[in-house]
Structure formats: C-alpha cells, structure tokens
Amino acid sequence: xxxxxxxEDERTVFLDAIEESLRPLMRAVFRYGVSYQDLIGVVRALxxxxxxxxxxxQGRPADEARLSLMTGVTRGExxxxxxxxxxRDQQRALAAKRTDQxxxxxxxxxDDPQFSTPYGAPLDLSLRPEGMFRTFDQLLMxxxxxLDRETAIDALVANRCAEVHAGKFIRCTTRAFLxxxxxxxxxxxxxxxxxxxHSTFAHNLFKSPTEPSYFDRTMVSDFPLSESGRTAMLSQLxxxxxxxxxxxxxxxxxxxxxxxxxxxxxxxxxxxxxxxDITKDDIGRAHIRVPLRNSSxxx
Numbered sequence: 001x002x003x004x005x006x007x008e009d010e011r012t013v014f015l016d017a018i019e020e021s022l023r024p025l026m027r028a029v030f031r032y033g034v035s036y037q038d039l040i041g042v043v044r045a046l047x048x049x050x051x052x053x054x055x056x057x058q059g060r061p062a063d064e065a066r067l068s069l070m071t072g073v074t075r076g077e078x079x080x081x082x083x084x085x086x087x088r089d090q091q092r093a094l095a096a097k098r099t100d101q102x103x104x105x106x107x108x109x110x111d112d113p114q115f116s117t118p119y120g121a122p123l124d125l126s127l128r129p130e131g132m133f134r135t136f137d138q139l140l141m142x143x144x145x146x147l148d149r150e151t152a153i154d155a156l157v158a159n160r161c162a163e164v165h166a167g168k169f170i171r172c173t174t175r176a177f178l179x180x181x182x183x184x185x186x187x188x189x190x191x192x193x194x195x196x197x198h199s200t201f202a203h204n205l206f207k208s209p210t211e212p213s214y215f216d217r218t219m220v221s222d223f224p225l226s227e228s229g230r231t232a233m234l235s236q237l238x239x240x241x242x243x244x245x246x247x248x249x250x251x252x253x254x255x256x257x258x259x260x261x262x263x264x265x266x267x268x269x270x271x272x273x274x275x276x277d278i279t280k281d282d283i284g285r286a287h288i289r290v291p292l293r294n295s296s297x298x299x
Contacts, residue, residue, distance in 0.1 A: 020279075021194075021198070023278075025190075044071075044081075045081045045084075045085070047071065048067055048071055048073065048078060048081060049081075049082075049085065051067060051070065064079050064082070098151075098155070099177060101143075101145040101146070101147050102147070102152065102155050102156065102159075102177045103177045104143055104144075105140070105143045105145060105147065105152060106156075106161060106174075106175050106177055107175070108139060108142055109122045109125075109139055109143075109172050109175075110172070110175050112142060114134065114138075114142065115134055115138075115139050122171075122172035122175075124165075124170070124171045125138075125139055126168065126169050127167065127168060127169060127170060128168075130168075133169075136149070136153070136170050137149060140152060153170065159177060160173060160174070161173060161174050161177055193271060193273070196269065196271060200214045200216055201216070204216060220277045221233070233274070234274055237272070237274055241272045244272070245270060245272060248270050
C-alpha cells in the first residue's frame with residue numbers, strides 16, 4: 001500500500017523549515033546552558049521588534065500599547081524589552097568601535113612610513129619623549145582614534161598584539177587584532193552568516209518580478225565519503241573557494257568609481273562554507289525533502 005502524505009500549506013512547511021534550520025544549534029544551546037525560557041524570550045522579543053518595524057514601514061501606529069495588544073505581552077514587558085535592546089545595542093556598538101579602533105591603530109603602525117620601516121615592519125615606539133625616537137603618543141594622534149593611551153596599550157598587550165619592554169618602549173608583535181580568551185567573535189559570526197543565508201532565501205521567495213534573484217547554489221556528494229574523502233573535499237574547497245572569494249573581493253574593489261553610493265547604497269557579500277548533510281530520510285515526515293545536489297531556491 002502506497003503511503004499517502006498529508007497535504008501541507010506554505011505556513012506549515014515554513015514552520016518545519018524553521019525547526020530544521022535551528023536543529024543544528026541545539027547542541028550549542030545545551031553547551032552554553034541556554035534554557036527553554038531563554039529561547040522563548042529571544043523569539044518573543046524578536047517578534048515584537050520585527051512587528052514594530054513592520055508597522056512603521058506601513059505607516060501604522062507602533063507604540064507599546066498597540067504592540068502589547070497585538071502580541072498578548074504586557075505593556076510593561078514591551079517597554080522593558082525595548083529598553084534592554086537599546087542597552088545591548090549600545091554595548092555592542094561600543095565593543096565593535098573599540099575593536100575597529102585598535103585595528104586601525106595597528107594598520108597605521110604598519111603602513112605609515114613614519115612608524116614603520118621601508119619593508120613594512122613596525123618600529124619600536126618610545127613611551128615617553130626621548131631624542132628623535134617616534135613615540136606611541138604620536139601614533140595615537142596620527143591614527144585619529146579616540147582611544148586614550150592606557151586603554152590602547154592595555155588592549156594591545158592583553159591581546160598579544162604588542163609588548164612593553166622595560167617600561168620604556170612598546171613593540172608591535174602582530175598586525176591582526178584577534179581577541180584572546182573566549183572567542184565571542186566566532187559566536188557572533190554565527191548570527192551574521194545565518195542572517196545572510198536566511199535573508200537570501202527570503203529575498204528569492206518574495207522578490208518582485210523586476211528584482212534579480214540572489215545567487216544560491218548547494219551541492220552534496222552523491223555517496224557517503226570516508227574521513228580521507230572529506231579531508232580531500234575540504235582541501236579542494238579551500239583552494240578553489242578561497243581563490244573565488246579573493247577574486248570577487250578584488251573585482252569589487254576595482255568598481256568603487258563606477259558603483260559606490262554612500263547615500264542610498266547597500267553592502268552586498270558572498271560567503272562559502274563546507275557542511276555535513278544531516279538530513280535523513282524519514283517516512284514519518286509530512287513532506288518530501290528536495291534533493292540538495294546542485295540545487296537552488298531559484299529553480
């Protein structure tokens with residue numbers, strides 16, 4: 001007897017897709033001690049924030065009272081959610097600004113001939129005026145950041161970008177500013193990459209006929225691979241994928257004159273990743289999975 005699959009509407013399939021996209025993250029959920037209530041709180045806040053943006057785009061009232069009425073969340077809780085979001089956004093902006101400014105300082109130290117050798121090696125800088133030696137204070141001024149002297153030195157030393165010797169001079173040890181300790185940047189990168197993937201799918205699903213489709217292709221091996229096969233596939237991707245991404249980067253950098261738009265333009269990007277296919281045939285599922293081999297939502 002042939003199994004009859006229950007018909008599904010788009011909403012049901014979409015909810016199932018959300019579950020599938022979040023399933024790989026459950027390992028991290030348990031690893032970081034995220035509770036059920038934590039997850040509910042994140043989704044609830046996101047729904048309210050997004051609903052306000054939707055109302056504002058439509059020119060409709062989006063005050064706390066209306067949002068409370070539409071979501072069933074108390075007005076006081078809505079107010080708290082927005083206040084908490086403002087605080088988090090400010091903290092993130094401050095952390096991002098400090099990272100950018102330290103990176104800017106390191107770039108100046110390496111690229112400016114006042115503070116580097118003709119071969120691009122950063123000079124040792126004096127911590128106080130001494131003869132004709134360049135000073136760290138001069139570098140700070142030239143970099144144009146608003147970092148104070150002690151904060152800059154502490155950040156550089158703590159993250160192993162520089163060393164202070166005998167309390168007299170500071171030596172740069174690396175150009176890259178990579179925070180040590182808990183690598184929170186890896187966790188936040190998850191959000192950026194996941195958001196990029198989902199925004200592409202949403203664009204291609206709901207775009208107008210006049211808008212271009214965003215590139216979206218996926219392939220999966222036709223047969224299970226051994227660990228050595230996986231390693232070989234990774235090596236091939238690193239070689240060809242990095243060459244492709246670098247080529248796109250160089251191509252975009254040459255188009256600033258013709259395409260740069262500081263007023264109304266937006267930033268666009270390309271990402272490439274290697275993944276393990278965790279989908280499994282499940283006769284109990286209510287829908288049939290679409291094969292991933294060289295597949296695209298545009299097709």
